[in-house]
Amino acid sequence: MPALLEDPLTTLPAPATAKSAATLLLPRHATLKDKTRVTLYPIAHGPASVPTTLVEYLHREFSHEILRGSTYPMETPMDLTTYRDYWFGTFAVVALVDDEEITPGEGGLVEGRDWEKVCLGTFYIKPNYPGRCSHVCNAGFFTTPAARGRGVGNVMGETYLEFAPKLGYKYSVFNLVFANNTASIRIWEKLGFQVIGRVPRAARLANSEELVDALIIGRDLV
Template identity: 40%
Template sequence: MEIREMRPADWPQVFSFFSAIVDEGRTYAYPEGLDAEGARRLWESPGRVVVAVDGDVVLGSAGMGPNRPGRGAHVATASFMVAPAARGRGVGRALGKHVVAWARSAGYRGIQFNAVVETNTAAVRLWQALGFHVVGTVPGAFRHAEDGYVGLHVMYLDLVDVSDGV
């Protein structure tokens, strides 16, 4: 598996699993039924987008950038999607590690995930294994397709080395 910058030719494969995941209604609060262009604008909105590939097959993707503009731009954010056929192969973990390394090297002081669906236990476990903590949960903030109103976790990873006095 290789992780690299997303290329225009990758988007049709990303859009295929993007739309399937959004339409499932279990993990993303994006609007259902987005066309390819609208979905691409949302997915690329944080700034940098990468894909995990095996040859010509896109296994997953991550978009990353500053969580907020201006005085909040020192904290990164990211979104992740793994193609259903590639789940359980370590794609999410590899993308997560890539994003953490990227954020560290880019000088971010932390990474904040704004909306991790609390019933998405695989994602919550993965982010906790990578050092993220749930700093709060907004009750009923996500309308899950099967479970109704469930909470959205805000998760955070501190990237500041407290020993350097920064």
């Protein structure tokens, strides 16, 4: 659900309040449907603060998602450097499984972990519009193969609703929720979002012979 005014090579600057508040956010702990304990780590200091091998893993999986052609509007994957800045350049969150060798908290973001096993997903938070409208935010969500059927999307959505207001954002807009992505729509409706618009025949998707409508989904964060 990338920002309407954004492409991978363009970044809208976050409000000053969001930049300062981001450094104060602490990791959030949650339990999945299968009782797995996870920690959701805020990334407030850019891609350099994320383990290189984790960024590489997420880039690889996100590239596969783009090539599948059903959830994001891009047609071709971006290179690693572009992805690093696109996803982690403003503010992001990474969901990792707690294991016996890692103390939940800051210690989980370290090289050497088996990312295919412990990384369940990630999302970013960015302004949806520039300048005087930058208090309206947008987010992009991605779950990994290890997350399937475990309720990770719902946990990341709950974390988004906790973190976004703390960053100073007042309203959330998702510009391109494809109408045939029913699983995603169910999550957002459960979390209090509403359809505030529709773009007819907005997308050429690999999982549909017909052009698919895009829903615009919003929620007050105040």
